[in-house]
Amino acid sequence: MDLKSLIREVPDFPKPGISYKDITTILANPQALSYSIGQLEVQCKDMQPDHVAGIESRGFIFGTPLADRLKIGFAPIRKSGKLPSAVHIVKYDLEYGTDQLELHQDAFMSGSRVLVIDDLIATGGTAAAAAELVEKTGCVVAGFGFVIELLDLKGREKLPDVPVVSLVQY
Ligand code: AMP
DSSP states (O other), rough: OOGGSEEEEEEEEEETEEEEEHHHHHHHHHHHHHHHHHHHHHHGGGOOOHHHETTTTHHHHHHHHHHHHOOOOOEEETTOOOOOOOEEEEEOOOOSSSEEEEEETTTTTTTTTEEEEEEEOOOSHHHHHHHHHHTTTTTTEEEEEEEEEOOOTTTGGOOOOSSSSEEEEE
């Protein structure tokens, strides 16, 4: 299936110069939705994950059904102040300023292999922060899975040296 042809590109969103990759057009198409989850399953299962961690919020959309297919659990990595129990926190740099991601301290069994999922990797800052969070729980990052990768931004160079899967590249 030509997944790329089903991704809507929106120029100058959310600001001038950004070509926004809109995955709602994948989600609306049942064949494309099923295909994208199925491809993540096929390409990530050799990482032998014990758990999936999805990054808020589009990482939840792809990560939860993937975890279900792999018959493993799912943990949300969330923006600041959303998770109710004790959290680990990692701050990371944005183009202007900083942001932070949080993960429940008891999200995984210690030593678990965790597969990190998001819809898109751009500069890699978000996924690298997610990996740091996983490591703070005493677990191992088994790999990363993305629907979309923006190759020019070389985001995967920021990630730990583990397998990285992306279904569509720009
Ligand atoms: P980064 O930390 O630069 O790798 O950015 C990744 C995060 O920002 C992901 O959660 C993406 O959903 C979002 N993102 C960055 N660039 C785009 C883009 N061009 N289109 C859609 N989402 C993007």
